[in-house]
Amino acid sequence: MDQLFTLPEEYEALRESVRALADKKIQPFAHDVDANARFPQEAFDALQSAGLAAPHVPAEFGGEGADALAVVIVIEEVARVCASSSLIPAVNKLGSVPLMLAGNAEQKKRWLSELAKGKGFSYCLSESEAGSDAASMKTRAVRKGDGWVINGSKKWISHAGISEFYTVLASTDPEKGSKGITAFILEKGDAGVSFGAHEKKMGFKGSPTREVYLDNVEIGDDRRISEIGAGFSLAMQTLDHTRITIAAQALGIAQGAFEVATKYAKERRQFGKAIFDFQAIQFMLADMAMEIEAARQLTYAAAAKSERGERDLTFFSAASKCFTTDVAMKVTTDAVQVLGGYGYVNDYPVERMMRDAKLTQIYEGTNQIQRLVMARNLGIN
């Protein structure tokens, strides 16, 4: 019983060191990154030199070999001060999990060791007409000799243009629908790969989101990482592992907003006392703390299931993403409320956190899709 619900010491030590790094080297730039919609280069440099830009990469390829819970803690602590920066480890994990799950030894060595050195890895599933209905994608990969020619375009691609590598899902047999999709790795320098304009987003302004255009991209079969036709299932398995990183991000955003709101409530005086002393405010803060803690337990449990590859991972992954991102939206909205007029202007970070929280309810599958995934997986354990 002694250790039940207590994180082993190494995770608390990791949290402490990431928090110190985030407070010192990421937080000071968070406002500027958002205000100028610029890539958080300072965060990337700090994370890369600490081995945290892609901490999940196994040690044999030069990475830290961080397990799923350790990656969650890294992302949570970075998101607590800057959500855009927390996408660096999250996108790198999303882009490379298909390779880790399905690639051969040579492919893993080739791309994972470059990822560990700081080359980014993006994930290209969505298209303009294939968002929630991912299997309806139109991007085509057609056989040419021993290799493939890929044509199409991918939308909403996080870190497009920054990343060196792209996991691309393409239809190799449109008649077969989800059973006719295959996964490939493309490189930024491949002839025929280009990028669209930067999306002008409500939040996560520091993370570039662009379209990826694939115009007669010719590649060898050594770029194919899934079995032919097994790409969609691989894409879904990937999301089972990585939706938890979005939960982690939302958890960090909520925690950050809660801390700002609590500090403010204790300092702000109205009617002759700190507003924290009014029950109306106390109850809001108590609800925030309760919901964040519940979200944390669910997210950490999902991470442990990801690490152990448990049968109910699909349910837990969707549940952690859905629950935690809904909590983040509520907590950040209430944090703005606690700060009143000061919350609505960008002198304080809570309005940024509220804008950032909104995306977590949308990407890596909307929360409506998460509920659909949970419903389809009820009773599996």
Ligand code: CAA
């Ligand atoms: N693991 C393994 N295989 C799976 C699976 C899973 N979790 N989920 C589905 N599959 C398999 C199914 O078993 C099925 O194969 P069988 O017929 O052999 O059983 C096949 O895939 C098709 O599955 P479905 O019939 O369930 O497919 P569907 O068309 O109904 O779609 C969906 C399912 C859950 C709605 C899916 O399309 C989905 O998740 N949509 C949301 C897309 C999404 O999350 N996009 C995120 C983009 S990435 C992003 O946002 C990142 C970023 O910027 C940072």
